Amino acid sequence: MKIIHISAECYPAAKAGGLADVVGALPKYLNRNGHESSVIIPKYKTDWLNRQKTKTVFKSEGPFGNGKFKFSVEKVLDHELGFSLYLVNIPGKFDREGIYIDPWSGYAFWDEMERFFSFQISALEWIVQQKELPEVVHCHDHHTGLIPFMMSKCFRYDKLHETPSVLTIHNGEYQGRFDLYHYNKLPAFNLEEIGFLDWGGSLNALAAGIKCAWKVTTVSEGYLNELMEFCHGLEILLQHEKEKAVGLINGIDVELWDPATDPYLEKNYTFRNRISGKKKNKEYLCKEFSLELSKPLFSFIGRLVREKGADLLPELIREVRKQGLEMNIMVLGTGEPELHRIFKQLSGKFIGYFDARLEYNERLAHNIYAGSDFLLMPSRVEPCGLNQMYAMRYGTVPVVRATGGLADTVVDISEKGGYGFLFEEFSLDDAMAVVTRAVDFYEKQDKFKENLKLLMKLDFSWDQASINYIEMYEQLNKD
Numbered sequence: 403m404k405i406i407h408i409s410a411e412c413y414p415a416a417k418a419g420g421l422a423d424v425v426g427a428l429p430k431y432l433n434r435n436g437h438e439s440s441v442i443i444p445k446y447k448t449d450w451l452n453r454q455k456t457k458t459v460f461k462s463e464g465p466f467g468n469g470k471f472k473f474s475v476e477k478v479l480d481h482e483l484g485f486s487l488y489l490v491n492i493p494g495k496f497d498r499e500g501i502y503i504d505p506w507s508g509y510a511f512w513d514e515m516e517r518f519f520s521f522q523i524s525a526l527e528w529i530v531q532q533k534e535l536p537e538v539v540h541c542h543d544h545h546t547g548l549i550p551f552m553m554s555k556c557f558r559y560d561k562l563h564e565t566p567s568v569l570t571i572h573n574g575e576y577q578g579r580f581d582l583y584h585y586n587k588l589p590a591f592n593l594e595e596i597g598f599l600d601w602g603g604s605l606n607a608l609a610a611g612i613k614c615a616w617k618v619t620t621v622s623e624g625y626l627n628e629l630m631e632f633c634h635g636l637e638i639l640l641q642h643e644k645e646k647a648v649g650l651i652n653g654i655d656v657e658l659w660d661p662a663t664d665p666y667l668e669k670n671y672t673f674r675n676r677i678s679g680k681k682k683n684k685e686y687l688c689k690e691f692s693l694e695l696s697k698p699l700f701s702f703i704g705r706l707v708r709e710k711g712a713d714l715l716p717e718l719i720r721e722v723r724k725q726g727l728e729m730n731i732m733v734l735g736t737g738e739p740e741l742h743r744i745f746k747q748l749s750g751k752f753i754g755y756f757d758a759r760l761e762y763n764e765r766l767a768h769n770i771y772a773g774s775d776f777l778l779m780p781s782r783v784e785p786c787g788l789n790q791m792y793a794m795r796y797g798t799v800p801v802v803r804a805t806g807g808l809a810d811t812v813v814d815i816s817e818k819g820g821y822g823f824l825f826e827e828f829s830l831d832d833a834m835a836v837v838t839r840a841v842d843f844y845e846k847q848d849k850f851k852e853n854l855k856l857l858m859k860l861d862f863s864w865d866q867a868s869i870n871y872i873e874m875y876e877q878l879n880k881d
């Protein structure tokens with residue numbers, strides 16, 4: 403089958419979060435299963451993209467309101483990716499530093515509407531004139547949420563009316579809301595259909611995608627159930643569309659994420675030398691961050707935002723020190739400026755117990771998965787979560803809040819076959835109780851080491867997870 407993914411992110415070309423990891427891996431595994439899957443993203447100015455050689459495959463002008471804009475589509479010539487990667491080059495729109503956030507101001511770009519509307523229009527302009535049309539167009543998050551609408555309603559794209567579209571929700575919090583009058587920037591459609599764009603009086607790209615896509619998926623079953631209860635105003639819409647919605651858990655790229663070959667690690671290790679291998683990586687981390695090797699090391703990696711529960715960490719760190727619990731904590735990530743300030747202050751106050759690197763650092767992230775004993779994910783909301791899966795593959799115990807994909811992938815140690823730690827309520831008390839349980843467990847080294855075996859044998863690969871997608875695509879082409 404010919405499947406085209408359209409997304410704002412794709413690893414390694416442009417990454418802000420887990421969306422990039424998924425779009426950079428799923429197509430590769432689809433191709434291995436005999437399909438022809440490719441990816442379209444905007445041509446940003448990232449380090450990786452700056453280094454690539456590309457070939458222009460299409461040049462045209464796209465409609466935008468009463469005007470037009472010039473764009474081209476370039477194919478990346480790298481053959482290592484496992485799929486074809488196409489870049490939409492729109493002069494003046496994406497050829498600047500930053501993906502969503504303006505690095506100079508720290509805020510979202512002022513022209514988000516122009517950027518992502520023109521990106522989506524360009525992608526369709528290119529697809530619609532291809533000799534062999536795709537059998538599925540797979541969109542990801544609100545940045546591509548208008549594509550199912552345009553494919554089914556815009557006169558210009560009537561050749562795509564019969565092509566199935568899929569929208570995957572990786573994060574329902576961001577919806578791409580604009581003034582409704584911006585509908586006139588899109589290619590012409592029957593105005594009676596404007597209701598498909600409208601949600602609560604605004605043009606809502608995610609809502610339009612949910613209404614118009616043939617299939618809506620979320621990245622775990624648990625998250626789909628949560629969204630039907632609360633999705634920042636879209637819950638009723640999701641309940642209404644539940645017949646076409648399904649939760650499909652993500653996988654991880656087990657080639658990229660392999661402690662035996664990971665080029666970023668201080669020391670590579672396999673299942674056989676897992677104990678000594680992990681120890682070497684922990685030694686490295688503890689030295690880098692002035693932490694004591696003998697204590698269990700709990701790490702947090704991710705965006706420092708409310709959704710990920712990063713604001714619970716300062717309280718937790720203080721409480722751990724107050725109660726004198728024998729454990730160390732470290733944090734890697736960037737996010738809310740206020741949290742940066744607090745973490746800096748705490749790392750000065752609790753030298754030897756806590757440290758933070760307030761940056762985006764892929765290499766260090768890999769080292770932390772390998773060298774930590776526990777990975778902390780106190781998320782308020784976690785659609786799927788990939789970090790817990792990376793951690794387990796590297797033999798690190800997940801300590802997570804029971805929400806969304808975390809609850810779907812981690813089984814508490816107290817249960818039969820369990821291997822991680824879960825806590826229910828988003829509260830300091832529950833978080834303290836869970837880390838106390840985890841520290842106790844660490845002290846029973848025999849059990850702790852036994853659990854390592856279990857963790858490293860778990861299979862969260864896309865080999866498994868991509869099959870669900872293939873079945874869904876096949877079904878869509880049958881219906």
Ligand code: GLC
Nearest residue numbers: 419420421572785786787788
């Ligand atoms: C988003 C979600 C995360 C998920 C990822 C990939 O970043 O917040 O939970 O794993 O998308 O689907």
